[in-house]
Amino acid sequence: MMTKQFPKGFLWGGATAANQFEGGYNEGGKGLNLADVLPGGKGRLKLLAQTGFDFEIDHSKYTYPNHEGIDFYHRYKEDIALFAEMGFKVFRLSIAWSRIFPNGDELEPNEAGLAFYDRVFDELHKHGIEPLVTIAHYETPLHLIKEYGGWRNRKLIEFFDRYVRAIFTRYKDKVKYWLTFNEINGATHMPLLGLGFSPEKEETRLQDSFQGLHHQFVASAKAVKLGHEIIPESQIGCMLIYAPVYSYDSNPENVMHAKREGDIFNFLCGDVQVRGEYPYFADRYFDENNVTLDIEEGDLEIIKEGTVDFISFSYYMSRTDKKIKTPEEIGEGNLIGGVKNPFLKASDWGWEIDPVGLRVSLNELYGRYQKPLMVVENGLGAYDKVEEDGSINDDYRIEYLREHIEQMGEAVEDGVDLLGYTSWGCIDLVSASSGEYSKRYGFIYVDKHDDGSGTLERKRKKSFFWYKDVISSNGKNL
Ligand code: BGP
Numbered sequence: 293m294m295t296k297q298f299p300k301g302f303l304w305g306g307a308t309a310a311n312q313f314e315g316g317y318n319e320g321g322k323g324l325n326l327a328d329v330l331p332g333g334k335g336r337l338k339l340l341a342q343t344g345f346d347f348e349i350d351h352s353k354y355t356y357p358n359h360e361g362i363d364f365y366h367r368y369k370e371d372i373a374l375f376a377e378m379g380f381k382v383f384r385l386s387i388a389w390s391r392i393f394p395n396g397d398e399l400e401p402n403e404a405g406l407a408f409y410d411r412v413f414d415e416l417h418k419h420g421i422e423p424l425v426t427i428a429h430y431e432t433p434l435h436l437i438k439e440y441g442g443w444r445n446r447k448l449i450e451f452f453d454r455y456v457r458a459i460f461t462r463y464k465d466k467v468k469y470w471l472t473f474n475e476i477n478g479a480t481h482m483p484l485l486g487l488g489f490s491p492e493k494e495e496t497r498l499q500d501s502f503q504g505l506h507h508q509f510v511a512s513a514k515a516v517k518l519g520h521e522i523i524p525e526s527q528i529g530c531m532l533i534y535a536p537v538y539s540y541d542s543n544p545e546n547v548m549h550a551k552r553e554g555d556i557f558n559f560l561c562g563d564v565q566v567r568g569e570y571p572y573f574a575d576r577y578f579d580e581n582n583v584t585l586d587i588e589e590g591d592l593e594i595i596k597e598g599t600v601d602f603i604s605f606s607y608y609m610s611r612t613d614k615k616i617k618t619p620e621e622i623g624e625g626n627l628i629g630g631v632k633n634p635f636l637k638a639s640d641w642g643w644e645i646d647p648v649g650l651r652v653s654l655n656e657l658y659g660r661y662q663k664p665l666m667v668v669e670n671g672l673g674a675y676d677k678v679e680e681d682g683s684i685n686d687d688y689r690i691e692y693l694r695e696h697i698e699q700m701g702e703a704v705e706d707g708v709d710l711l712g713y714t715s716w717g718c719i720d721l722v723s724a725s726s727g728e729y730s731k732r733y734g735f736i737y738v739d740k741h742d743d744g745s746g747t748l749e750r751k752r753k754k755s756f757f758w759y760k761d762v763i764s765s766n767g768k769n770l
Pocket of ligand 1: 309312723724725726
């Protein structure tokens with residue numbers, strides 16, 4: 293099948309996060325972070341929230357899959373060679389903050405942690421692959437959570453500043469593309485992952501989340517400014533979890549409700565990071581939800597001065613919104629709420645599959661900001677089966693990706709400035725929401741299972757060869 297032309301130099305690749313694939317959780321002087329105390333299995337986020345981070349790491353009742361991940365820490369050469377075989381132009385990974393500052397509040401960085409990423413970046417460059425680095429991807433040092441209460445505490449701005457200064461300085465000749473906070477706008481839904489705290493009560497969730505977000509906005513803007521100073525040619529982006537919000541029907545009440553939900557979810561954080569100011573609708577929303585932000589003098593100037601160079605986002609699903617739901621409709625929507633969309637099928641984890649929604653997202657984001665975009669996460673979590681001959685025939689994944697890439701091609705044809713595409717979990721890794729190995733996204737299969745068994749051997753899936761062809765034809769052969 294032929295699709296539209298992607299721009300020359302389009303950045304094809306794959307995406308990961310340190311805590312979900314590195315392993316080596318206590319090697320090289322690394323300190324514990326949030327992901328290290330997240331147990332495996334569905335309901336892990338709730339479980340951790342209930343215990344208030346007091347898990348013993350050797351707890352006999354739970355597994356901790358993020359401790360071993362898929363052992364990229366020791367196998368990075370083999371994995372990067374496989375990415376290179378597919379023709380990756382870019383590889384998205386995160387730096388684990390607690391490898392660089394084990395507790396998060398030290399004054400000096402940990403040399404062994406810095407040296408590890410040096411080796412990884414050198415290996416990538418050896419293969420002509422550009423690193424795209426997320427500075428914070430759901431892995432706040434545990435000490436900052438326990439001692440300071442996570443991002444609710446303004447002090448984290450200072451610690452983060454020290455961390456970014458250390459990595460910008462160290463990797464200034466090796467990394468050009470940076471993202472500040474992963475899925476920053478997901479924080480109000482899942483404050484635990486992004487902000488490192490679990491709301492004590494529902495009534496304070498929004499107040500604490502937006503205060504934490506305000507601290508992250510300041511920290512992000514400072515990082516952008518500093519990055520531009522230390523690495524003049526750097527491109528620093530924000531990272532949003534984007535989900536276009538559709539109205540359930542044409543009832544104007546529903547349409548207005550969907551519009552406002554979309555503004556709050558998709559654009560509030562984006563406006564702060566891209567335009568450098570809180571949007572016009574924020575005040576009313578904060579008033580109506582009893583949110584009073586503590587904004588210190590100078591914060592808004594910093595935010596204004598540290599706007600991002602491009603916008604990156606994850607795209608997994610759209611959301612269908614209805615103002616007043618029937619009792620049956622409550623809770624039947626997808627991960628990020630709403631109601632069921634009768635036109636869409638869902639994955640085995642109930643995530644609605646909507647390729648056209650990706651074109652909608654790209655147009656909405658470009659229409660609002662006119663800044664280059666990058667899709668840095670997209671993919672299908674699915675159960676894979678290894679056949680007797682060792683092959684893995686993941687046609688369902690190929691179909692999913694083909695349909696989404698086709699829609700990206702349409703968006704490019706619409707006139708959207710799109711820099712690249714890194715599909716999520718290009719190599720199988722630990723799921724963020726459920727801590728499962730069996731929710732697989734990769735082109736590369738990893739022999740590792742939910743019960744902890746497996747040899748960690750890597751195998752090329754059918755989608756591996758398909759994606760290789762997609763890249764070498766610059767998106768023409770789908
Ligand atoms: C995003 C996260 C990733 C990743 C992905 C898939 O929200 O940025 O870390 O895990 O979702 O989610 P899951 O692993 O829960 O399937």
